[in-house]
Each structure stands twice: as C-alpha cells, then as structure tokens.
Amino acid sequence: MQRKEFRELTSVEDARVLVGKIRVTPKTVKTPIEKAAGHIIAEDIFSNVDVPAFNRSVKDGYAVRAKDTYQASEPQPCELRCTASIPAGCADDFFVDDGEAIEISTGAPIPDGADAVVMVENTKQSSDSLLVYQPVHIGENIMRVGSDIMKGERILRKNTRLGSREIGVLASIGMSEVPVKRLLVGIISTGDELIRPGEKIEAGRIYDANSYATSVAIEECGGTPKIYGIVADDAALMEEALDRAIMECDIVLTSGSTSAGVGDIMYRIIEEKGKTLTHGIAIKPGKPVVIGMIDNVPTIGLPGNPTSALSIFNEFVAPIIHNSLGVRPSFKTKVRAVMGTGIRSGGREELFPVGLVRGKVYPADKTSGAITTLSDADGIIEIRAHTEYIKAGSEVEVTMFGNVTSPDLMLVGGQCPGTDLLEEMTGLVFRTLNMGSSAGFTAISGGTADIACVNMVDPQGDFNSSVLAKMNLKDVVLVKGYRREQGLIFAADNPVHGLENLITGVRLINRNRGSGTRALLERELGILAAKMGTTRNELIKNINGYNSGSKTHRSVCDTVRSARADVGFGLRAAADEAGLEFIPVAEDEFDFVIRKDLLDIKEIRVFLDALSCEEFSKRLPPGMYTYEMTGRIISSF
Ligand code: AMP
Numbered sequence: 001m002q003r004k005e006f007r008e009l010t011s012v013e014d015a016r017v018l019v020g021k022i023r024v025t026p027k028t029v030k031t032p033i034e035k036a037a038g039h040i041i042a043e044d045i046f047s048n049v050d051v052p053a054f055n056r057s058v059k060d061g062y063a064v065r066a067k068d069t070y071q072a073s074e075p076q077p078c079e080l081r082c083t084a085s086i087p088a089g090c091a092d093d094f095f096v097d098d099g100e101a102i103e104i105s106t107g108a109p110i111p112d113g114a115d116a117v118v119m120v121e122n123t124k125q126s127s128d129s130l131l132v133y134q135p136v137h138i139g140e141n142i143m144r145v146g147s148d149i150m151k152g153e154r155i156l157r158k159n160t161r162l163g164s165r166e167i168g169v170l171a172s173i174g175m176s177e178v179p180v181k182r183l184l185v186g187i188i189s190t191g192d193e194l195i196r197p198g199e200k201i202e203a204g205r206i207y208d209a210n211s212y213a214t215s216v217a218i219e220e221c222g223g224t225p226k227i228y229g230i231v232a233d234d235a236a237l238m239e240e241a242l243d244r245a246i247m248e249c250d251i252v253l254t255s256g257s258t259s260a261g262v263g264d265i266m267y268r269i270i271e272e273k274g275k276t277l278t279h280g281i282a283i284k285p286g287k288p289v290v291i292g293m294i295d296n297v298p299t300i301g302l303p304g305n306p307t308s309a310l311s312i313f314n315e316f317v318a319p320i321i322h323n324s325l326g327v328r329p330s331f332k333t334k335v336r337a338v339m340g341t342g343i344r345s346g347g348r349e350e351l352f353p354v355g356l357v358r359g360k361v362y363p364a365d366k367t368s369g370a371i372t373t374l375s376d377a378d379g380i381i382e383i384r385a386h387t388e389y390i391k392a393g394s395e396v397e398v399t400m401f402g403n404v405t406s407p408d409l410m411l412v413g414g415q416c417p418g419t420d421l422l423e424e425m426t427g428l429v430f431r432t433l434n435m436g437s438s439a440g441f442t443a444i445s446g447g448t449a450d451i452a453c454v455n456m457v458d459p460q461g462d463f464n465s466s467v468l469a470k471m472n473l474k475d476v477v478l479v480k481g482y483r484r485e486q487g488l489i490f491a492a493d494n495p496v497h498g499l500e501n502l503i504t505g506v507r508l509i510n511r512n513r514g515s516g517t518r519a520l521l522e523r524e525l526g527i528l529a530a531k532m533g534t535t536r537n538e539l540i541k542n543i544n545g546y547n548s549g550s551k552t553h554r555s556v557c558d559t560v561r562s563a564r565a566d567v568g569f570g571l572r573a574a575a576d577e578a579g580l581e582f583i584p585v586a587e588d589e590f591d592f593v594i595r596k597d598l599l600d601i602k603e604i605r606v607f608l609d610a611l612s613c614e615e616f617s618k619r620l621p622p623g624m625y626t627y628e629m630t631g632r633i634i635s636s637f
C-alpha cells in the first residue's frame, strides 16, 4: 500500500484563513424550551403579552387609596375599614372606596379604586378595622401592567445562545417552543481497535473516546451532534458511513486514520469523494488533519489521538460552527501567569496543555495519546513555531478550559490512599499525578511539583533521603510520612506462601518501572537471593511476569482478582479493599519532598498539620501507620 508523506504542511495561519471562509447554512427548527438550552435562537423574539398582564401587588399587605394614608404616623395611625381579602390567582372584581382597604397577597391583582399597597408590617388589623402606621405614595408596592415586558417588545435577539435566563424569559411570556438554529454535525470514529464504552474490554482494544468528547464539544459551540458510531478500518465501510453522514449532516467529522500509517485511508477517501483543501497542518498536537469538502459538506478528518482530536476541533472546527451559526465563540477566560518551569518546544506551532497551580504554569503533557492530558490540565498556552524555549519565570497567557477549578497543590509521584485521605482532611484540591516515585523526584527537582510523594528504597534499606543526597537537591526538605505494609497479594483459592513461590512459575503482576513498590520488591528479592546463594538477576530471570508493570496498587489487585495473574506485590490496604489475601513482606516509608520556598504558604502548612494530627493516624487504612518520625522535617541529606 502506498504511504503518504507530509511533505508540505499548511501553516497555522493559512489553515485559519481557510476554515474562516467555510460557512454552512443551518436550518431553523422549533424546539421545546425544556430542550433548548445551549442552542442559538434563529429569529428575534417579540413578546405577544404584557408581563405582568395586570397590575399586581409586590407585597403582602392592604390595597388602599394613597391619599387616605398621608396623615399616618407611628403615634397617630389612620383607621381604614377592611372590606375583603384577595389571594394570588384570584380573578374576582373588587373595589376600594375612600376610607377602605382590602387585604391583598403578593402577586394578587390590585382591585379597582386602589392606587397603592401598604405593607402588612406597617398595619394592625382587628376584625374589620385596619390601623395604618406609615403613609404610602401613589403606585407604591404595585407592579404595573407591562412594566417588566411590554407587548410588542423585542425580548431576545437572533443569534443569542439560550441559557437559564433566556429560557426563563421565554417561559414568562408563555412561549413553549422556540425557533433555534440546527446545525447537524456528524461524527464517525474509525479504528478496528475501538469498542463502545460499556462493552467488555478485550486485549488490544480501546474505548472510543472521540465520539463522546467531540459530541460535547459540538454542543458547546451550539451545534447538534449526531454520533454514527465506530467504523472498522475498511474502505468500503468507511465510504458507506461517510455517504450516509454527508447526506444527513451539515458538517461531518471523522476521527482516526488520517496519518501516514499503513491502513490510514481516510484522507484518500475524502480526496476521492470530494476535494481536499488541506492535509497536514504545522501544529502540535494534531499534525495529521484533513480538511475537505464533499458535496458542499465540510468534511474534517480529525486525528485519532483524543487530545489531538479535541485540540484540532477547538482550533479549526469550532470556528466553522461559530461562523455558520453567526455567534461569537463562547467567552474563554485568559489569564496571565508565570511559568513555574521551562518548556522546550520548537519547529511547529504548539497548543501546549498546562496546569495552573496558584498562578504558576506547569506542563501537563504526557503524550498526545492520553486523554488524561486534558483532564489533568487547566488550559493551554500557544507556543509560536519559532519559540524554542520558554524560561521559568517568564509571563505567558493561559487560555483556560471552561469550568475548571484550579488545584491548590500539585503532587507528583507514588500513589497511596493516604494522600487521598490528606486531601479529604485538608479540604484542599490536589492535582495528583501518579507516575511513580522516580517521576516524583524528577518533578520536584525540575520545579514542576509542589510535593513529590516518594517511597524509594536504596540497597541499604534507606528510604528516600539517599536518593535526595545522590541528586544533590538543595532547595527541598524531606517530610517523613508514614509506614506501609507491602507484601504478596493473591486470591484465597490460589494461595502463595512467600517470596520463594515467585520462582515456581506463578504469574506475577509487577508494578511499573520507577515505582518505589517495584524497587522494594527488587530489594527483597536481592535479600532472598543472597540467602539462597544465588544472584538477584538469576532469581528474577525465573519469575514469570517480572517485567509487567501496572501503574497503581488498585490495578495490580484487579489483575489478580480477574485471574490474569496469580500474585501481585503491593499494599495490604489495597488487598483488603479488593477482598484479596495478603502476606506481609516488608514495610516501606512513604514520604513527601517539598520545596523549601513553599514551606510557609498556607496550603503546605495545612497539609503538614493534617499529616501530624491524631485524626490522620486513626483514619489511615489497615496496614498503614504513623510513627515517631511522622511529620519530621529533614533538611540535610
Ligand atoms: P489513528 O489516527 O487512526 O492512527 O489513531 C491514532 C491513535 O489514536 C491510535 O492509538 C488509536 O488507537 C487512537 N484512537 C483512534 N480513534 C480513537 C477514538 N475514537 N478514541 C480513542 N482513541 C482513538
């Protein structure tokens, strides 16, 4: 099969100009107001009614003639004769004459003859005699016909996005349906490996994220998404799906199969059926994007990587939807903030996902293949093609994602239920990147974490401080945390009895490289090897599954529980939670490395207080203990 090469990438500016010219015409449909939120109004809306439709009272009190109260005062109230009572919703005819009053509820129609309402607080009634202690002026406490909305008045403009306030206004003039613009955007996800969320995952398969993420992104722009589902990497099936979508929709998006890999055929299909406007844009992430036109339907092939797909959507598809609907992009908050660390870039324009923690910007990219990049990020910064390096401390502009709450503290490193407990107890919002202890040390030395969570043992059995000494880290402290029982995790009906069992062919699920728990197992195996008169490497060679690498304690337990492995190595707390058996092998020390310059900030003080308090000791899960070192701050290694 012929391979496509990206010889000439379209520049971002050219691509923007290109999509800026694309417009499609939406239809107008009547939509019940209950379902109209987020849609764009197709026409100006005028009111057919007055709101309120009658003069009504805005207070509980008495309808009176104002002039009858002019002489009233606290010491010398006026006396009126109370003749009736009008509840809200009452349509009967009443009349107030000189010297009279009628009791009236909030929202009830003002009776003829009356021109003001005295608040109940300023009166005293006994049988039909009413004493009024304060004067009212004409019109006081009365909302006049049409004073809110007048018949014939334009209440909403065309192209307004419908939110709670707009829909409230429509309801209050009695409209049950509203004409909105309908721009149907079809979504086709391609890939033999894709399955629908909810289905059982099998080896080599991944869940289709793009259909759902893109669908919401379309709604956020005011468009109407239509999910066509998953199509296999098969030219005939893709063409069939594309034909249907082109017939039914105003814009069609596909995801996957746009790059230059063998079997990536989407760009060729678009080329055959219509016209390719561009294939390949000089932007990261998301270079392999196709923009084409089939039967006057803009057809955009988004990259398969979920992060790339969403970024490209925001950059090049959202403008088409906005322009076609005649709306401005919804307001995106931009904040100026300072780089907490340097970022290397260069070559291509880049939309770089970042976290924003207490005004500092940190890179949040793992690889563009991970959708969690976006959920761990607070916004993006745009890096120009010629920028090679952005220095720590330089000011940048962050375009925030909608609805994000910026976290209080950034934790990187080993994963532990104890940190979840600390988050709950402090009431702070942690951004926790569970990447293993090694990544924690790297992040704290690079300045991209506030706290590194670490449990890294050295050959002598020292936890964490020797690593800090070796890395020669000066501007950090080591805060001792707590101890955790680590050991073998297995199912009751498939028991193991000790580390020696690992070399008898049982299948092990190990933790990821760089995790402290994996390092601890390695050390214990070294000790066992010495006892057996062999070397650790010899021992490891005979362990089935030693090279596996699960990222969390919980996923180790899942693997054992589903019998994909016989034994795992991890926390007693995790084994307990999963209902698995546990044999203790060793205890580790789970500690926190904190930047010195942060020790005085409120968030860190709250964190340290929580770590040292009695409630924390009590609430730690089974197999985890505070000890005399807990909370101790060590500043030289
Ligand atoms: P492709 O462009 O088809 O080569 O896809 C690039 C990467 O994105 C591959 O790792 C795909 O498995 C992944 N991918 C493609 N489509 C989706 C999707 N709908 N949801 C999540 N991942 C996807």
Ligand code: MG
Binding pocket: 190, 191, 192, 233, 256, 257, 304
């Ligand atoms: Mg694919």
